[in-house]
């Protein structure tokens with residue numbers, strides 16, 4: 001007596017044709033060492049032609065490897081051409097790979113794409129609850145619009161292929177389950193021939209099964225990489241664009257989760273509802289951290305989790321559908337209903353038992369970012385730390401952060417214990433028990449078989465009956481095990497989905513911040529009631545100044561110099577006003593020296609002129625940046641990655657230098673002017689690549705900065721204390737040379753010795769310049785540009801234009817020195833008396 005419908009037809013007859021097709025496809029794919037992309041697939045005419053082309057490519061690669069092994073001068077030479085710009089704006093990157101240079105064409109993401117996508121990325125609000133909720137699906141859809149830009153692109157092709165292998169894998173599992181049953185049946189009924197045939201099929205199935213498993217993993221990684229590449233390109237293009245988003249993001253202006261409007265709402269909620277503080281923390285966690293952590297680790301984790309989730313959810317789901325349908329045929333409607341009941345019960349239990357994995361993943365990413373930043377700081381500022389012998393202190397800081405991280409990870413692990421137990425208990429044990437019960441139905445209740453329409457072959461002998469029952473049991477058992485496994489993976493992917501929600505919020509917050517920064521979108525804040533009425537409120541959402549780029553002069557007309565503040569600080573106080581309103585016009589040849597006490601706002605003027613900081617009101621006019629325009633030399637010398645030549649021509653590339661017809665001989669001449677002519681010979685030539693910031697001394701770094709200035713030959717140069725470590729004689733020569741080649745200098749310095757190279761002098765915050773100003777008329781004076789001020793003030797003097805002004809300037813210098821002397825001479829005399837007394841032995 002047969003107990004199941006299994007197998008109504010014998011295995012090979014039923015499945016042979018489909019298996020042959022599957023094998024043919026698998027073998028065809030197996031033969032491809034690399035998957036051809038959709039476009040190259042179109043180009044393939046015949047398999048033979050494609051194989052010939054592949055062989056030719058391989059031979060060519062070997063030939064190149066022999067001709068240009070790595071580290072040969074030929075490769076070094078090619079490396080200097082790293083970027084080749086194209087009139088369309090695309091660049092060709094030359095990437096060294098396996099002994100040859102491959103060309104990768106990079107087309108910048110069009111501005112319209114960012115414009116179109118902006119609406120998808122409304123910023124995260126403080127108090128927004130994260131997790132697998134409606135907002136998560138919105139965020140995922142927005143990020144996917146970037147990661148998966150086209151339905152017919154490479155990602156879609158990979159996804160299709162991945163799906164094919166997932167289906168194939170499930171189909172093969174069903175075949176294996178049936179074959180398993182058949183082999184055991186033949187074994188029990190001592191059918192040697194059938195047993196051997198079954199074994200043969202077993203090996204035939206093993207090949208595509210193992211290949212399918214490997215391909216699933218391979219394609220999963222490939223999809224993750226394709227997502228990551230798309231997202232990274234998109235983020236790089238918006239992060240490092242002309243709007244200086246990298247600077248603004250670093251300044252903290254892009255962190256939107258603490259936006260004040262939402263903060264007010266948050267405050268209201270906090271009084272009303274417990275737990276909102278935690279929610280605010282979730283959104284802030286998603287937005288916190290440096291760009292490096294977000295763009296590298298968090299992005300990679302997002303892509304890996306997302307790609308894995310497709311397989312981890314898609315495949316078990318498919319498995320469950322197919323296995324359930326297979327089992328349903330054996331178990332009948334009651335059994336099928338039982339299976340579905342158990343699915344529902346499992347989902348309900350696991351939902352109740354799942355901790356907030358998403359929030360935990362977000363917090364983990366944030367703390368990991370902090371730890372990474374700490375380590376980065378030690379690496380970057382190692383010399384300074386070593387001089388202070390600050391290793392122990394840094395160790396303390398790093399260890400504290402690491403402890404925080406390890407404690408948090410430990411909390412996650414602890415939260416996983418009860419979850420894992422529940423999961424195991426429900427899926428492994430409850431499901432198996434239900435499985436046994438369901439399988440026992442046709443055995444113990446043969447009537448049910450008739451009811452369910454299960455066919456019964458009464459011709460079977462008793463032996464055959466046992467063999468058949470064993471076969472059925474083994475097949476069903478295997479199917480149930482696979483079903484349990486699929487269910488486990490599907491439920492497990494619920495945890496992964498929660499974690500994905502955490503990573504999604506991180507990547508989303510980065511993209512939302514960058515879009516907002518790029519569009520200069522800041523929340524509009526109401527003027528805080530606590531602010532005194534005479535104090536201006538500088539809100540990033542209310543910048544009204546005009547900026548005109550492309551003029552042949554530098555002009556600031558009624559421009560306040562204000563340090564911007566974003567987020568909650570910006571809402572509470574607004575930006576910090578350093579200079580109330582500045583009027584400055586620098587025409588060609590008007591070399592201007594800006595002096596003032598530390599922190600008086602000298603560099604800040606350069607930041608406003610360079611558009612790093614906003615022009616809140618008034619008018620700013622300036623030339624274009626770069627060659628023939630304006631060039632900024634910052635206080636801290638910056639040396640880039642690259643060759644010695646790259647240091648002089650930065651930010652140009654070698655290709656750009658060549659395109660302008662500039663030569664190494666010219667660069668040598670420039671190095672002579674900055675007294676660095678010995679460098680190419682000492683360092684082994686222009687192509688030498690080193691960590692230049694560690695190789696060059698402080699003074700050499702600053703002279704390298706001046707070399708850059710001479711290379712770019714701008715009309716105007718803003719020099720911010722960029723020669724403070726250079727000896728005064730060399731400094732003088734460099735200033736004279738700059739003037740002789742037609743550069744108008746706007747120098748920021750505290751060195752009075754530089755006055756002689758300038759013909760105008762802008763003094764900042766000199767309280768004694770106009771001692772007659774009382775505190776009453778000072779307030780009026782603040783509103784009047786070009787008036788000498790006592791605080792937040794400035795005064796512009798022409799040095800060489802008229803002797804009277806020159807005399808005034810000298811008078812002021814004498815006045816200042818007398819003031820210093822009056823205060824300090826008494827102190828010096830006292831000290832002298834003290835020293836003399838000590839020398840006389842204290843008498």
Ligand SMILES: Nc1ncnc2c1ncn2[C@@H]1O[C@H](COP(=O)(O)OP(=O)(O)OP(=O)(O)O)[C@@H](O)[C@H]1O
Nearest residue numbers: 563564576578596597598599600601602603604605
């Ligand atoms: N991002 C910022 N946010 C808030 N305040 C800032 C910011 N950057 C600078 N400041 C403050 O603005 C003031 C002016 O800074 P700035 O760098 O312009 O001074 P400086 O006159 O160039 O000083 P120094 O001579 O020391 O270089 C300082 O008090 C500084 O702390």
